[in-house]
Amino acid sequence: MSELATLARPYASAAFKRAKETGATEKWSQSLAFIEAILANRDVSRLVDNPNVSNERKSALMLDLCGDKVDPEVGNFLQLLVYNKRLGLVPYITRLYEELKAQDEGYIEADVYTAYALTKEAKAQFASSLEKKLGKKIHMKVTVDKSLIGGVLVRAGDKVIDGSVRGQLKQMQKTLQ
Incomplete structure (x- = not known):
């Protein structure tokens, strides 16, 4: 995975730089997520991974599928990915792009896994304590x-905070071994 992230980094950086220059970071974010969703379709991924299908056909297919959901600059970026045989990097490019965007805007994306649903008040309180910690x-x-x-x-980001019972049990198991 780290090799793919390394290959994706220049594309994500270039996309973010261009989006920032044009004031369209949110539009690029939505477009990249949309392209990633299209490529997640099994039929589409089989077609774009097929070496017998020309780059021109792949590019035309992707642009047709995207329609007006992506602006022309993102369409050009998509064509670049097709011609460089880098469509498989789209999930990594999207993730890295979002990290650059978050860093630029001064926030961090946090995936929180809980054993039970949180109330709105608990979410707000937990978010506040995470903001202080991070x-x-x-x-x-x-x-x-x-x-x-x-x-x-x-x-x-690159931080993991495990306050789960499962995590504590695993830690105890390691300690006892």
């Missing part, structure tokens, strides 16, 4: 994961 604004995506048994697991 020193940045937080955009939280909360997911219920019953396998945690209790507590929370937070992934924010």
Whole structure:
């Protein structure tokens, strides 16, 4: 995976730089997510991965599927990815682009996994404590994961905070071995 992220980094950086120059960071963000969703379709991915299909056909197909959901600059970026045989990097490019955007805007994306659903008040309180701990604004995506048994697991950037019962049990198991 790190090799793919390394290949994707220059594309993500270039996309973010251009989006920033044109004041269209949110538009690029939405467009990249849309392209990633299209490529997640099994039929589309089989077609674009087929070496017997020409780059011109792949490019035309992708632009047709995107329609007016992506602006012309993102369409040009998409064509560049097709011709450089880098469509497979789109999920990595999207993730890296979002990290650059978050860094530029002064927030961090946090994936929060809880054993039980959080109330609005609990979410707000938890977000506030995370902001203090990490020193940045937080955009939280909360997911219920019953396998945690209790507590929370937070992934924010390269930080992982495991306050789950499952995590504590694993730590105890390691200690006892």
